[in-house]
Amino acid sequence: MKIVKKAQAGTMQSSDLMVFLEPAETLNVTIESTVLKQFGALIRGKVDEVLAKHGIDAGEVRITDRGALDYAIEARLETAIMRATEG
Protein backbone atom coordinates (compact mmCIF):
# COMPACT_ATOMS: atom_id res chain seq x y z
CA MET A 1 0.00 0.00 0.00
CA LYS A 2 1.02 3.57 -0.49
CA ILE A 3 0.88 6.45 1.97
CA VAL A 4 -1.14 9.07 0.12
CA LYS A 5 -1.96 11.51 2.91
CA LYS A 6 -1.03 12.58 6.39
CA ALA A 7 -2.45 10.46 9.16
CA GLN A 8 -2.02 10.05 12.87
CA ALA A 9 -3.04 7.42 15.41
CA GLY A 10 -2.51 6.70 19.08
CA THR A 11 -2.29 8.81 22.22
CA MET A 12 0.35 10.33 24.45
CA GLN A 13 -0.68 8.28 27.44
CA SER A 14 1.65 5.95 29.26
CA SER A 15 1.98 2.50 27.61
CA ASP A 16 0.81 3.96 24.33
CA LEU A 17 2.40 5.64 21.34
CA MET A 18 1.67 8.32 18.76
CA VAL A 19 2.19 7.45 15.09
CA PHE A 20 2.50 10.13 12.41
CA LEU A 21 2.59 9.18 8.73
CA GLU A 22 3.23 11.44 5.76
CA PRO A 23 3.80 10.81 2.06
CA ALA A 24 7.46 10.95 1.01
CA GLU A 25 9.71 9.72 -1.80
CA THR A 26 11.70 7.38 0.41
CA LEU A 27 11.05 5.51 3.64
CA ASN A 28 12.27 7.39 6.69
CA VAL A 29 11.46 6.09 10.16
CA THR A 30 12.21 8.08 13.32
CA ILE A 31 11.44 6.68 16.74
CA GLU A 32 11.44 8.55 20.00
CA SER A 33 10.73 6.67 23.15
CA THR A 34 11.02 7.08 26.87
CA VAL A 35 12.45 3.53 26.81
CA LEU A 36 14.58 3.92 23.70
CA LYS A 37 17.76 2.73 25.38
CA GLN A 38 16.24 -0.53 26.57
CA PHE A 39 13.78 -1.31 23.77
CA GLY A 40 14.71 0.86 20.79
CA ALA A 41 15.80 -2.07 18.66
CA LEU A 42 12.67 -4.09 19.47
CA ILE A 43 10.38 -1.14 18.66
CA ARG A 44 12.21 -0.58 15.39
CA GLY A 45 11.95 -4.29 14.56
CA LYS A 46 8.19 -4.27 15.16
CA VAL A 47 7.70 -1.11 13.09
CA ASP A 48 9.70 -2.52 10.19
CA GLU A 49 7.73 -5.76 10.36
CA VAL A 50 4.35 -3.99 10.23
CA LEU A 51 5.47 -1.67 7.42
CA ALA A 52 6.71 -4.67 5.42
CA LYS A 53 3.48 -6.58 6.06
CA HIS A 54 1.53 -3.74 4.44
CA GLY A 55 4.06 -3.20 1.68
CA ILE A 56 4.91 0.35 2.75
CA ASP A 57 8.25 1.24 1.18
CA ALA A 58 7.99 5.04 1.14
CA GLY A 59 6.85 7.64 3.61
CA GLU A 60 7.80 9.72 6.60
CA VAL A 61 7.09 7.61 9.69
CA ARG A 62 7.42 9.30 13.07
CA ILE A 63 6.78 7.47 16.30
CA THR A 64 6.78 8.84 19.82
CA ASP A 65 6.40 6.05 22.29
CA ARG A 66 5.81 5.83 26.03
CA GLY A 67 6.59 2.21 26.61
CA ALA A 68 3.88 0.57 24.50
CA LEU A 69 3.85 -3.21 24.24
CA ASP A 70 4.41 -4.70 20.81
CA TYR A 71 0.74 -5.42 20.05
CA ALA A 72 -0.09 -1.80 20.83
CA ILE A 73 2.64 -0.69 18.43
CA GLU A 74 1.20 -2.97 15.77
CA ALA A 75 -2.38 -1.80 16.33
CA ARG A 76 -1.53 1.92 16.31
CA LEU A 77 0.72 1.67 13.28
CA GLU A 78 -1.85 -0.39 11.35
CA THR A 79 -4.57 2.14 12.20
CA ALA A 80 -2.39 4.99 10.95
CA ILE A 81 -1.57 3.04 7.78
CA MET A 82 -5.30 2.47 7.10
CA ARG A 83 -5.93 6.18 7.53
CA ALA A 84 -2.98 7.21 5.39
CA THR A 85 -3.64 4.85 2.50
CA GLU A 86 -7.39 5.11 2.00
CA GLY A 87 -8.47 7.00 -1.08
Next chain:
Amino acid sequence: MVTSLLSTDDLTQARALLEATGLQFETPYDDLVGIFEAGRLVAVGARQGRTLKMLAVAPSHQGGTLLDEVVTELVGRGYQEGVDSFFVFTSPALAPNFETLNFNLLAASGKTALLEYGDGLKRYLARYTRLIRPGNNGAIVANCNPFTLGHRYLVEQAAAAVDQLFLFVVREERSLFPFGTRLRMVQDGTADLANVTVVDTSWYAVSSITFPTYFLKDGDPGGAIQMELDLLLFAQRIAPHFQVRTRFVGSEPLCGTTAAYNEAMHRILPPLGVEVREIERKNADQRPISASRVREMLLRGELDGIAELVPVSTLDFLLSSEGIKIWDKGGAR
Protein backbone atom coordinates in the same frame (compact mmCIF):
# COMPACT_ATOMS: atom_id res chain seq x y z
CA MET B 1 -13.48 12.50 26.69
CA VAL B 2 -11.80 15.56 25.27
CA THR B 3 -14.17 18.03 23.65
CA SER B 4 -13.97 21.43 22.02
CA LEU B 5 -14.83 24.32 24.31
CA LEU B 6 -17.17 26.58 22.41
CA SER B 7 -20.14 27.80 24.45
CA THR B 8 -20.11 30.79 26.76
CA ASP B 9 -20.40 28.47 29.74
CA ASP B 10 -17.43 26.39 28.47
CA LEU B 11 -15.32 29.54 28.20
CA THR B 12 -16.36 30.79 31.64
CA GLN B 13 -15.35 27.47 33.16
CA ALA B 14 -12.06 27.43 31.24
CA ARG B 15 -11.24 30.91 32.49
CA ALA B 16 -12.02 29.94 36.08
CA LEU B 17 -9.94 26.76 35.89
CA LEU B 18 -6.96 28.60 34.42
CA GLU B 19 -7.12 31.34 37.00
CA ALA B 20 -7.41 28.79 39.81
CA THR B 21 -4.11 27.26 38.65
CA GLY B 22 -2.33 30.60 38.27
CA LEU B 23 -2.62 30.92 34.49
CA GLN B 24 -4.43 33.42 32.31
CA PHE B 25 -6.97 33.01 29.57
CA GLU B 26 -5.08 34.25 26.51
CA THR B 27 -6.70 34.82 23.16
CA PRO B 28 -6.18 34.19 20.32
CA TYR B 29 -6.06 30.44 19.84
CA ASP B 30 -6.79 28.00 17.02
CA ASP B 31 -8.17 25.25 19.22
CA LEU B 32 -9.46 25.13 22.77
CA VAL B 33 -10.33 21.77 24.32
CA GLY B 34 -11.17 20.37 27.70
CA ILE B 35 -12.41 17.41 29.69
CA PHE B 36 -15.63 17.51 31.72
CA GLU B 37 -16.59 15.40 34.67
CA ALA B 38 -20.24 15.57 35.75
CA GLY B 39 -20.64 18.88 33.98
CA ARG B 40 -17.57 20.43 35.56
CA LEU B 41 -14.47 21.27 33.53
CA VAL B 42 -11.46 19.47 35.05
CA ALA B 43 -8.80 19.92 32.36
CA VAL B 44 -8.17 22.50 29.65
CA GLY B 45 -5.64 23.23 26.92
CA ALA B 46 -5.27 25.34 23.78
CA ARG B 47 -3.17 25.53 20.64
CA GLN B 48 -2.16 28.68 18.82
CA GLY B 49 -0.25 27.76 15.69
CA ARG B 50 2.65 25.59 16.85
CA THR B 51 2.36 26.60 20.48
CA LEU B 52 0.37 24.72 23.09
CA LYS B 53 -0.79 26.93 25.93
CA MET B 54 -3.33 27.38 28.72
CA LEU B 55 -2.73 23.79 29.82
CA ALA B 56 -4.25 23.20 33.24
CA VAL B 57 -5.72 20.36 35.27
CA ALA B 58 -7.95 20.93 38.31
CA PRO B 59 -5.98 20.34 41.55
CA SER B 60 -8.44 17.58 42.52
CA HIS B 61 -7.65 15.68 39.30
CA GLN B 62 -3.88 16.05 39.02
CA GLY B 63 -1.59 13.05 38.89
CA GLY B 64 -3.74 11.14 36.39
CA THR B 65 -3.78 11.10 32.63
CA LEU B 66 -5.88 14.19 31.91
CA LEU B 67 -2.94 16.30 30.74
CA ASP B 68 -1.89 13.47 28.40
CA GLU B 69 -5.39 13.33 26.94
CA VAL B 70 -5.61 17.07 26.37
CA VAL B 71 -2.16 17.27 24.75
CA THR B 72 -2.91 14.21 22.59
CA GLU B 73 -6.05 15.88 21.29
CA LEU B 74 -4.33 19.20 20.60
CA VAL B 75 -1.40 17.57 18.81
CA GLY B 76 -3.68 15.22 16.82
CA ARG B 77 -5.92 18.06 15.66
CA GLY B 78 -2.97 20.34 14.96
CA TYR B 79 -1.31 17.67 12.87
CA GLN B 80 -4.46 17.35 10.78
CA GLU B 81 -4.33 21.13 10.28
CA GLY B 82 -0.83 20.76 8.84
CA VAL B 83 1.26 21.65 11.89
CA ASP B 84 4.12 19.19 12.25
CA SER B 85 6.00 20.46 15.29
CA PHE B 86 4.64 21.66 18.62
CA PHE B 87 6.10 23.77 21.39
CA VAL B 88 5.12 24.49 24.94
CA PHE B 89 6.20 27.16 27.41
CA THR B 90 6.03 26.18 31.04
CA SER B 91 7.87 26.71 34.29
CA PRO B 92 11.14 24.74 34.67
CA ALA B 93 9.58 22.88 37.62
CA LEU B 94 6.80 21.52 35.38
CA ALA B 95 9.07 20.64 32.45
CA PRO B 96 9.47 16.98 33.54
CA ASN B 97 5.68 16.50 33.21
CA PHE B 98 6.07 17.29 29.53
CA GLU B 99 9.29 15.34 29.13
CA THR B 100 7.43 12.15 30.04
CA LEU B 101 5.10 12.96 27.12
CA ASN B 102 8.11 12.95 24.76
CA PHE B 103 8.63 16.69 24.82
CA ASN B 104 12.29 17.72 24.75
CA LEU B 105 13.67 20.69 26.62
CA LEU B 106 15.10 23.28 24.22
CA ALA B 107 16.05 26.04 26.63
CA ALA B 108 15.25 27.21 30.14
CA SER B 109 15.72 30.64 31.62
CA GLY B 110 14.67 31.63 35.14
CA LYS B 111 10.91 31.19 35.20
CA THR B 112 10.35 29.85 31.70
CA ALA B 113 11.21 26.63 29.93
CA LEU B 114 10.63 25.99 26.23
CA LEU B 115 9.99 22.41 25.16
CA GLU B 116 9.37 20.86 21.79
CA TYR B 117 7.26 17.79 21.03
CA GLY B 118 9.37 15.28 19.18
CA ASP B 119 12.91 15.57 17.91
CA GLY B 120 12.56 18.43 15.43
CA LEU B 121 15.68 20.25 16.58
CA LYS B 122 17.79 17.12 16.25
CA ARG B 123 16.47 16.50 12.75
CA TYR B 124 17.01 20.15 11.81
CA LEU B 125 20.64 20.07 12.95
CA ALA B 126 21.28 16.72 11.28
CA ARG B 127 20.10 18.16 7.97
CA TYR B 128 23.14 20.48 7.89
CA THR B 129 25.81 18.20 9.37
CA ARG B 130 27.45 17.45 6.04
CA LEU B 131 27.85 21.17 5.22
CA ILE B 132 29.79 21.95 8.37
CA ARG B 133 33.56 22.21 8.17
CA PRO B 134 35.47 22.16 11.45
CA GLY B 135 37.17 25.44 12.23
CA ASN B 136 36.68 28.90 13.61
CA ASN B 137 33.17 29.43 12.29
CA GLY B 138 30.84 32.40 12.53
CA ALA B 139 27.13 33.03 12.23
CA ILE B 140 24.71 35.77 11.25
CA VAL B 141 20.97 35.51 11.79
CA ALA B 142 19.04 37.82 9.50
CA ASN B 143 15.60 38.23 8.01
CA CYS B 144 16.81 39.87 4.77
CA ASN B 145 13.47 41.39 3.86
CA PRO B 146 14.90 42.11 1.26
CA PHE B 147 18.66 41.43 1.06
CA THR B 148 20.46 44.82 0.98
CA LEU B 149 23.98 46.16 0.58
CA GLY B 150 23.91 46.54 4.37
CA HIS B 151 23.51 42.76 4.73
CA ARG B 152 26.14 42.25 2.06
CA TYR B 153 28.60 44.47 3.94
CA LEU B 154 27.99 42.64 7.22
CA VAL B 155 28.43 39.28 5.49
CA GLU B 156 31.68 40.37 3.82
CA GLN B 157 33.13 41.66 7.07
CA ALA B 158 32.15 38.52 8.96
CA ALA B 159 33.24 36.08 6.24
CA ALA B 160 36.70 37.66 6.18
CA ALA B 161 37.11 37.02 9.90
CA VAL B 162 36.17 33.33 10.07
CA ASP B 163 36.76 30.00 8.33
CA GLN B 164 33.13 29.32 7.50
CA LEU B 165 30.24 31.75 7.89
CA PHE B 166 26.73 30.43 8.36
CA LEU B 167 24.11 32.89 7.25
CA PHE B 168 20.84 31.88 8.91
CA VAL B 169 17.84 33.28 7.07
CA VAL B 170 14.75 33.65 9.26
CA ARG B 171 12.15 31.17 8.12
CA GLU B 172 9.13 32.77 9.75
CA GLU B 173 6.55 34.04 7.25
CA ARG B 174 5.77 37.39 8.84
CA SER B 175 7.57 39.57 6.34
CA LEU B 176 6.72 41.31 3.08
CA PHE B 177 8.94 38.91 1.13
CA PRO B 178 8.13 35.19 1.55
CA PHE B 179 10.88 32.93 2.92
CA GLY B 180 11.59 31.29 -0.44
CA THR B 181 12.28 34.61 -2.17
CA ARG B 182 14.34 35.96 0.74
CA LEU B 183 16.44 32.78 0.71
CA ARG B 184 16.99 33.11 -3.03
CA MET B 185 18.01 36.79 -2.79
CA VAL B 186 20.52 35.87 -0.08
CA GLN B 187 21.90 32.94 -2.07
CA ASP B 188 22.22 35.03 -5.22
CA GLY B 189 23.72 37.94 -3.30
CA THR B 190 26.41 35.84 -1.61
CA ALA B 191 27.15 33.24 -4.31
CA ASP B 192 30.62 34.72 -4.96
CA LEU B 193 31.71 34.33 -1.33
CA ALA B 194 33.18 30.84 -1.11
CA ASN B 195 33.09 30.44 2.68
CA VAL B 196 29.49 31.57 3.16
CA THR B 197 26.87 28.86 3.68
CA VAL B 198 23.22 29.94 3.60
CA VAL B 199 20.94 27.96 5.91
CA ASP B 200 17.41 28.29 7.24
CA THR B 201 16.61 29.00 10.90
CA SER B 202 13.56 26.73 10.91
CA TRP B 203 11.65 27.52 14.14
CA TYR B 204 14.77 27.66 16.27
CA ALA B 205 16.00 31.25 15.91
CA VAL B 206 14.09 34.53 15.67
CA SER B 207 10.81 32.72 15.09
CA SER B 208 7.31 33.30 16.40
CA ILE B 209 8.20 30.58 18.93
CA THR B 210 11.58 31.75 20.21
CA PHE B 211 11.16 35.48 19.75
CA PRO B 212 7.56 36.46 18.93
CA THR B 213 7.97 40.14 19.70
CA TYR B 214 10.54 40.55 16.92
CA PHE B 215 7.58 40.60 14.58
CA LEU B 216 5.56 43.10 16.58
CA LYS B 217 5.90 46.83 16.30
CA ASP B 218 6.68 47.52 19.95
CA GLY B 219 8.38 45.32 22.48
CA ASP B 220 6.37 43.95 25.41
CA PRO B 221 7.50 42.76 28.85
CA GLY B 222 7.21 39.09 27.86
CA GLY B 223 9.54 39.80 24.96
CA ALA B 224 12.60 40.08 27.18
CA ILE B 225 12.20 36.55 28.51
CA GLN B 226 11.68 35.07 25.08
CA MET B 227 14.64 36.99 23.67
CA GLU B 228 16.69 35.19 26.30
CA LEU B 229 15.30 31.80 25.35
CA ASP B 230 16.11 32.51 21.71
CA LEU B 231 19.72 33.34 22.56
CA LEU B 232 20.14 30.45 25.02
CA LEU B 233 18.88 28.06 22.39
CA PHE B 234 21.34 29.52 19.90
CA ALA B 235 24.33 29.38 22.25
CA GLN B 236 23.61 25.98 23.78
CA ARG B 237 22.25 23.96 20.89
CA ILE B 238 22.79 25.62 17.51
CA ALA B 239 26.25 27.21 17.82
CA PRO B 240 28.00 24.05 19.11
CA HIS B 241 26.58 21.98 16.26
CA PHE B 242 27.77 24.43 13.58
CA GLN B 243 31.03 24.99 15.48
CA VAL B 244 30.17 28.68 15.62
CA ARG B 245 32.38 30.70 17.96
CA THR B 246 31.37 34.19 16.87
CA ARG B 247 28.01 35.72 16.12
CA PHE B 248 28.10 38.85 13.98
CA VAL B 249 25.44 41.49 14.10
CA GLY B 250 24.94 44.89 12.55
CA SER B 251 24.71 47.87 14.91
CA GLU B 252 21.10 48.95 15.31
CA PRO B 253 20.52 52.69 15.50
CA LEU B 254 16.89 52.55 14.31
CA CYS B 255 14.73 49.74 15.67
CA GLY B 256 14.22 49.47 19.45
CA THR B 257 13.41 45.76 19.48
CA THR B 258 16.50 44.84 17.47
CA ALA B 259 18.69 47.14 19.59
CA ALA B 260 17.41 45.37 22.73
CA TYR B 261 18.12 42.01 21.07
CA ASN B 262 21.69 43.09 20.30
CA GLU B 263 22.12 44.21 23.89
CA ALA B 264 20.83 40.85 25.17
CA MET B 265 23.24 39.11 22.78
CA HIS B 266 26.24 40.85 24.39
CA ARG B 267 24.97 39.83 27.82
CA ILE B 268 24.01 36.20 27.16
CA LEU B 269 26.22 34.74 24.45
CA PRO B 270 29.82 35.39 25.61
CA PRO B 271 29.49 33.49 28.95
CA LEU B 272 28.27 30.51 26.90
CA GLY B 273 31.28 30.55 24.62
CA VAL B 274 29.98 32.59 21.67
CA GLU B 275 31.74 35.88 21.06
CA VAL B 276 29.57 38.74 19.74
CA ARG B 277 30.95 41.20 17.19
CA GLU B 278 28.85 44.20 16.37
CA ILE B 279 29.69 45.75 13.05
CA GLU B 280 28.91 49.38 12.26
CA ARG B 281 26.09 49.79 9.76
CA LYS B 282 26.95 50.81 6.24
CA ASN B 283 25.50 54.15 5.24
CA ALA B 284 24.10 55.50 2.02
CA ASP B 285 23.32 59.22 1.84
CA GLN B 286 24.45 59.58 5.47
CA ARG B 287 21.70 57.24 6.64
CA PRO B 288 22.09 53.57 7.58
CA ILE B 289 21.07 51.13 4.90
CA SER B 290 18.20 49.04 6.17
CA ALA B 291 15.69 46.66 4.67
CA SER B 292 12.85 48.74 6.09
CA ARG B 293 14.17 51.78 4.21
CA VAL B 294 14.12 49.74 0.98
CA ARG B 295 10.58 48.53 1.68
CA GLU B 296 9.36 52.07 2.30
CA MET B 297 10.86 53.23 -0.98
CA LEU B 298 9.31 50.31 -2.84
CA LEU B 299 5.89 50.99 -1.39
CA ARG B 300 6.22 54.69 -2.27
CA GLY B 301 7.36 53.73 -5.77
CA GLU B 302 10.73 55.49 -5.44
CA LEU B 303 12.61 52.97 -7.52
CA ASP B 304 15.50 55.19 -8.59
CA GLY B 305 17.27 55.32 -5.25
CA ILE B 306 16.99 51.62 -4.54
CA ALA B 307 19.96 50.65 -6.70
CA GLU B 308 22.18 52.41 -4.16
CA LEU B 309 20.83 50.27 -1.33
CA VAL B 310 20.68 46.73 -2.72
CA PRO B 311 23.03 44.50 -4.73
CA VAL B 312 22.34 43.96 -8.44
CA SER B 313 21.02 40.45 -7.73
CA THR B 314 18.36 41.83 -5.36
CA LEU B 315 17.50 44.68 -7.73
CA ASP B 316 17.01 42.17 -10.54
CA PHE B 317 14.62 40.22 -8.38
CA LEU B 318 12.71 43.29 -7.16
CA LEU B 319 12.14 44.40 -10.74
CA SER B 320 11.23 40.92 -12.03
CA SER B 321 7.55 40.19 -12.55
CA GLU B 322 7.66 37.87 -9.52
CA GLY B 323 9.26 40.57 -7.39
CA ILE B 324 6.89 43.33 -8.49
CA LYS B 325 3.89 41.18 -7.53
CA ILE B 326 5.18 41.10 -3.95
CA TRP B 327 5.67 44.79 -3.29
CA ASP B 328 3.22 46.35 -5.73
CA LYS B 329 0.00 44.89 -4.31
CA GLY B 330 -2.17 47.40 -6.08
CA GLY B 331 -0.87 46.22 -9.44
CA ALA B 332 -0.10 49.76 -10.63
CA ARG B 333 2.93 48.54 -12.57
